[in-house]
Amino acid sequence: MAVLALKVLDKNGKTVCVSSGEDYVSLVCTKEYAEGDRIVLETSEKNIHVILQVDDAMGPAFVYITDNVSYQIPFGEKRICYSPKVFYGSRHYLYARMAREDEIKSYRNLALNVCDQHGETNCYPHAEANVETRGESVFAARNAIDGVCENRSHGEWPYESWGINRREDAYMSVDFGHEVETDKIVLYTRSDFPHDNWWKQVTLTFSDGTSIEWDLEKSSLPHILEFGKKRITWVRFGNLIKSDDPSPFPALSQIEVYGTIV
Numbered sequence: 001m002a003v004l005a006l007k008v009l010d011k012n013g014k015t016v017c018v019s020s021g022e023d024y025v026s027l028v029c030t031k032e033y034a035e036g037d038r039i040v041l042e043t044s045e046k047n048i049h050v051i052l053q054v055d056d057a058m059g060p061a062f063v064y065i066t067d068n069v070s071y072q073i074p075f076g077e078k079r080i081c082y083s084p085k086v087f088y089g090s091r092h093y094l095y096a097r098m099a100r101e102d103e104i105k106s107y108r109n110l111a112l113n114v115c116d117q118h119g120e121t122n123c124y125p126h127a128e129a130n131v132e133t134r135g136e137s138v139f140a141a142r143n144a145i146d147g148v149c150e151n152r153s154h155g156e157w158p159y160e161s162w163g164i165n166r167r168e169d170a171y172m173s174v175d176f177g178h179e180v181e182t183d184k185i186v187l188y189t190r191s192d193f194p195h196d197n198w199w200k201q202v203t204l205t206f207s208d209g210t211s212i213e214w215d216l217e218k219s220s221l222p223h224i225l226e227f228g229k230k231r232i233t234w235v236r237f238g239n240l241i242k243s244d245d246p247s248p249f250p251a252l253s254q255i256e257v258y259g260t261i262v
Contacts, residue, residue: 003022004024004098011037016037028092053094058115110261114146118141124176138155138159144254154192154251180259187223188222189252201239206235
């Protein structure tokens with residue numbers, strides 16, 4: 001049994017509101033968030049599977065946490081990759097609970113994490129990349145695992161994506177934080193044509209030392225790749241080869257990695 005605590009802290013680290021419980025905690029924060037506010041999940045147990053909701057408009061995330069989690073509430077430019085409803089108003093419903101055994105064992109999209117954040121984190125799955133176009137939030141790696149698959153434009157939500165800033169050596173990784181077993185990957189490549197280019201070939205590299213070269217087509221539809229089961233802790237999306245179309249802007253709207261937790 002784990003003791004879970006949810007807190008909202010202001011920019012000075014002062015507690016705005018707090019709640020705690022055993023294996024489950026909920027918190028209603030009745031104030032408008034201010035810049036510098038953050039949400040903290042503290043747990044007496046580490047390396048656990050948790051259902052975490054940092055905002056009711058965002059919905060719950062199935063996550064694996066290795067330590068306490070600090071979630072910075074976005075403002076300004078950092079906010080435009082989220083729905084305008086997220087973190088808005090003066091009434092917010094947050095909760096965290098230990099995941100059930102059937103949830104842990106279920107076959108699902110293991111890469112999905114609506115509350116992933118840029119930079120270091122104790123909360124997985126987590127996306128990171130060697131480049132994000134101009135450092136803008138609408139082109140951050142986290143956008144590729146946020147569950148939004150709309151890919152027919154670019155920019156503010158719901159058209160956020162991972163942008164590579166024309167880097168020929170661009171790559172993005174999804175780290176699961178522990179071992180998983182996967183047999184299918186789905187890509188939604190951005191297709192804001194003719195603004196966008198597209199990748200005719202990409203390479204998936206896995207933590208087990210294997211890799212797959214994947215030939216793609218120009219399409220708004222999902223690209224689906226099935227393969228023999230692999231036990232991995234991360235997957236990298238790289239060696240991105242553009243088509244001969246004139247645009248210099250290929251991008252990734254979403255990556256889904258299907259399988260089960262080992």
